[in-house]
Amino acid sequence: MTQGKDSISRERLDHAGRIITKASILSGQEASEIAAAPFLFARIQARIAGEGQFLDAGLWMAFWSISKRAIPAMMIVAALSFGLSLYFTGNKSQPPAFSVDAYLGTNESGVENLVFAEKRPLTRDEVLATIISSDRELGR
Amino acid sequence: MEPTHDPSNESSDADLVTEVVKGDATSFEQLFERHRQRVALIAGRFFQHSPQIEEIVQETFIKAYFGLANFSQSKANSFAHWLARIAFNNCYDELRRQSRSRKWMLTDFVEVERQQLRSLTGDVGATTLESTTINRDLAHKLLRLLSAEDRLVLVLLDVEGLSVAEIAQLMGWSLPKVKIRAFRARTDLRRLLKKFL
Numbered sequence: 033m034t035q036g037k038d039s040i041s042r043e044r045l046d047h048a049g050r051i052i053t054k055a056s057i058l059s060g061q062e063a064s065e066i067a068a069a070p071f072l073f074a075r076i077q078a079r080i081a082g083e084g085q086f087l088d089a090g091l092w093m094a095f096w097s098i099s100k101r102a103i104p105a106m107m108i109v110a111a112l113s114f115g116l117s118l119y120f121t122g123n124k125s126q127p128p129a130f131s132v133d134a135y136l137g138t139n140e141s142g143v144e145n146l147v148f149a150e151k152r153p154l155t156r157d158e159v160l161a162t163i164i165s166s167d168r169e170l171g172r
Numbered sequence: 173m174e175p176t177h178d179p180s181n182e183s184s185d186a187d188l189v190t191e192v193v194k195g196d197a198t199s200f201e202q203l204f205e206r207h208r209q210r211v212a213l214i215a216g217r218f219f220q221h222s223p224q225i226e227e228i229v230q231e232t233f234i235k236a237y238f239g240l241a242n243f244s245q246s247k248a249n250s251f252a253h254w255l256a257r258i259a260f261n262n263c264y265d266e267l268r269r270q271s272r273s274r275k276w277m278l279t280d281f282v283e284v285e286r287q288q289l290r291s292l293t294g295d296v297g298a299t300t301l302e303s304t305t306i307n308r309d310l311a312h313k314l315l316r317l318l319s320a321e322d323r324l325v326l327v328l329l330d331v332e333g334l335s336v337a338e339i340a341q342l343m344g345w346s347l348p349k350v351k352i353r354a355f356r357a358r359t360d361l362r363r364l365l366k367k368f369l
């Protein structure tokens with residue numbers, strides 16, 4: 033019952049809506065009168081001529097006016113992204129590069145430190161001196 | 173825009189378009205004479221003041237002039253249909269501009285107008301509804317409360333008598349969009365009218 037009443041009122045509202053929509057429009061006679069306004073075509077011609085000139089001569093101006101806004105914006109974006117990339121790469125711990133110190137353990141204390149502290153390769157004389165000294169120790 | 177020759181009055185729209193693209197201003201004037209009333213009528217579906225309608229007519233023909241080269245290449249529809257599409261789109265843009273510039277409220281209605289709307293929507297019998305006259309200003313005032321899309325769809329459905337498919341083709345919208353928009357437009361208008369009951 034209520035549904036029936038609702039549907040009737042709904043139909044009625046839709047009908048009223050159509051009447052309102054149709055009431056809002058201009059009649060053909062009124063539209064004709066407005067369309068017959070004097071100098072309407074002359075005004076259109078003038079605007080076409082004006083816009084045509086703008087399209088021909090104002091192309092570079094239009095490009096410039098766009099560039100004036102776009103270039104600073106792009107520069108800001110570039111600077112911002114550069115700064116952000118610097119910030120993030122600076123915070124990241126660098127992967128340890130190959131270091132002779134780490135490999136040889138020169139930072140450690142003890143015998144290894146003495147043996148491997150020397151970064152440069154041993155010379156022949158040094159090798160010979162080491163052999164001789166060890167032979168001497170054995171000879172004693 | 174120097175006239176090159178005077179084409180006969182029996183020239184078709186397509187012939188006149190070709191001449192305009194070649195640079196003949198008189199052909200464009202002929203196109204204007206043929207179609208200005210229809211464009212004004214379309215503008216009159218949405219606006220009631222002559223300066224607004226004249227502006228829509230001007231905008232429509234200016235856009236048509238600069239788009240004629242593309243139209244003559246595409247050969248998709250008739251010139252009248254293409255021009256109507258430009259006109260409806262111009263009206264739609266103008267409605268959107270207006271809705272952005274000012275938000276209309278129910279409080280804008282004076283008591284006499286409320287009474288008139290109440291008589292239209294109240295339970296006074298279907299026969300009297302047909303005979304009820306409603307002031308155009310009041311109708312405009314009420315329809316301004318709807319969104320631009322709602323208003324456009326309602327006019328295309330109820331005044332122009334177009335089908336959903338035709339509206340979709342005219343406005344370049346998808347079928348579901350038109351259906352949803354039509355449903356929402358009717359619901360919104362119904363809700364609006366209920367407030368006056």
